[in-house]
Amino acid sequence: MRHSQSHVFPETGVDNTQAAVDKRLDPPSKFKAVLISLFRWLIPLGVILLGWQATSLFLASDNVPSVVEVFASLQTHLIHGDMLHHLVVTLLRVALSFCIAMFFGVMIGIVMGAFPRLNEAGDSLLVIALNVPALVTIILCYVWFGLVEAAAITAVAINKIPTVIVMVREGARVVDRDLLQVAQVFNVSPLRCFFKVYLPQLYPFIMASARSGLSLIWKVVLVVELLGRSDGVGFQLGTFFHFFDIASILAYTLAFAAIILVIEGLVMRPLDRYIARGNYNGGGPSDNHRYTGGL
Amino acid sequence: MVNLNIAIERKSYASNMPDVLGPLGFNVAQGEFVSLVGPSGTGKSTLLNMIAGLESIEAGSIRFNDQLLKGPPPCKLSYIFQQPRLMPWLTVFENLRLVMPDSAPFEIEKMLDKVGLKGKSDCYPKQLSGGMQRRVSIARAFLTRPDLLLLDEPFVSLDAPNAQRLRSILLELWLEHKTTVVFVTHDLNEAIQLSDRVLFLSSSPGTVLLDKDIDLPRPRIDDVHFQNWKKHLLSQNPGLLEGQVSDVASESFSRGFI
Structure with missing residues (x-):
């Protein structure tokens, strides 16, 4: 009886918001809750690594390096190679094109959501933009603007902007007129109204597009680097491909995946919590779980 | 005025x-x-x-x-709507501040005190009951000293x-x-x-x-x-609440509303 109670309690605690957990759990069981949530994503990770190691031992092929080999390669590239430089270069490209894509995507999305006529006019264009392959945009940008940094960034941003537009437009369509009327009646200045009344309603939509955007953008950035830059993770992967250096390829992939995970934890999650303040999930494209659920 | x-x-x-x-x-x-x-x-x-x-x-x-x-x-002009219409992402304090950006914090606290919401200024609307949310909307309406x-x-x-x-x-x-x-x-x-x-x-x-x-x-x-x-x-104005002006005779049927 006692055992089952102590088992159930942290379980339900983990499923609630962090604040609720803090308030409800006393220190020992809070520690236990943290442990459990840690194990929750350590165990799958361990299973994958073990499976990987077993497969490579079983196949004994140069094309399937073991976990140990990959981590050794990672260590060599980090300490003796110039992995850090390439990671930073790629990260900067990701950050820059992400910001550009979000800015234009949100602006155009708001305008299209707010004005039905403009939306109708732009809709077919949007469908085309959504379906132009990334590779085509990249090649065209390089051909027209030359093999320069600006062309690379532009190509990535162009790939992302349509998907941001689509999501933000849906948000702008369902904006709560009642709340805007409050701002109008009480004579709230247009700027304040935009940032305090209008934009917060779009945050869940912007957040969802940022989430999906980050993963899309870093994939496109690698292609851009492979095709026309002389540094960055994509360029390095291309080089390793020529030498069939699979361990290095996996090492670079792991390193960048780790960075994305850190960004997710340090930037996206706090942002989620900020947006979900007041327990508000503004009828966004996703339910509450995406914002407060466990990692 | x-x-x-x-x-x-x-x-x-x-x-x-x-x-x-x-x-x-x-x-x-x-x-x-x-x-x-x-x-x-x-x-x-x-x-x-x-x-x-x-x-x-x-x-x-x-x-x-x-x-x-x-x-x-x-x-x-102030308007108290049928629904409280508070911004769910702003605290009670920030909701009042929204309509009076240059009001001093103590004025807002005083107004909240008047509607019986002392100490609730940092709550989000979702954390309040329906009645409390309405009080916030009343406080918001009077904070601007409307004509x-x-x-x-x-x-x-x-x-x-x-x-x-x-x-x-x-x-x-x-x-x-x-x-x-x-x-x-x-x-x-x-x-x-x-x-x-x-x-x-x-x-x-x-x-x-x-x-x-x-x-x-x-x-x-x-x-x-x-x-x-x-x-x-x-009794002088039968049918008043139904929004009808009609003679007393036809009214005797529809008087069961009180």
Whole structure:
């Protein structure tokens, strides 16, 4: 009886918001809750690594390096190679094109959501933009603007902007007129109204597009680097491909995946919590779980 | 302070839709508390929205201190909506701050204290009960020191004691601020208890059926005088609450509403 109670309690605690957990759990069981949530994503990770190691031992092929080999390669590239430089270069490209894509995507999305006529006019264009392959945009940008940094960034941003537009437009369509009327009646200045009344309603939509955007953008950035830059993770992967250096390829992939995970934890999650303040999930494209659920 | 002159000829939402408001005219004096009573769907909310500049005036005019209303109202106006309409992502304090950016924090705290929400300024609306959220919307409405206050059935769907408490808060603040008030309700008791004058609207398209001063002394409680006054009014004007003016004979069938 006692055992089952102590088992159930942290379980339900983990499923609630962090604040609720803090308030409800006393220190020992809070520690236990943290442990459990840690194990929750350590165990799958361990299973994958073990499976990987077993497969490579079983196949004994140069094309399937073991976990140990990959981590050794990672260590060599980090300490003796110039992995850090390439990671930073790629990260900067990701950050820059992400910001550009979000800015234009949100602006155009708001305008299209707010004005039905403009939306109708732009809709077919949007469908085309959504379906132009990334590779085509990249090649065209390089051909027209030359093999320069600006062309690379532009190509990535162009790939992302349509998907941001689509999501933000849906948000702008369902904006709560009642709340805007409050701002109008009480004579709230247009700027304040935009940032305090209008934009917060779009945050869940912007957040969802940022989430999906980050993963899309870093994939496109690698292609851009492979095709026309002389540094960055994509360029390095291309080089390793020529030498069939699979361990290095996996090492670079792991390193960048780790960075994305850190960004997710340090930037996206706090942002989620900020947006979900007041327990508000503004009828966004996703339910509450995406914002407060466990990692 | 502001007085209102309303002379609407008609109002419809689209040319192929039936009119929601018919010919309708009345004045509201400075500092007067006027109630509009009528069955649902008579365009009461539409009328309030027209006064607030949220709805266009197609035929007719609304004047603020003899100044024709075009676009935003030319005075400080507050509106207590049927729903509290608070921004869920702003705390109670920030919600009040939104409508008065340059108000000092102590003023906001004082206003919250008046509506019985001391210490709730850091709460988000979702953390408050429905009644508390309405109190925030009342505090928000009075914080701006409005010349004209519009209320659209603000106490509907509240339990009776809670609604009564909010009514007395409203009266207190009204007496203190001397605001001109237009109050829409379908509850005759509420209208008699609160207002100086009550206007009865007909069913759609809404027109004024009866314009009645309430000469009961304040504070008004639901006592014998109150009930007699109401009974007298209703027996003289049968069908008033259904929004009909008809002769007494046909009325005897539809009197079971009291």
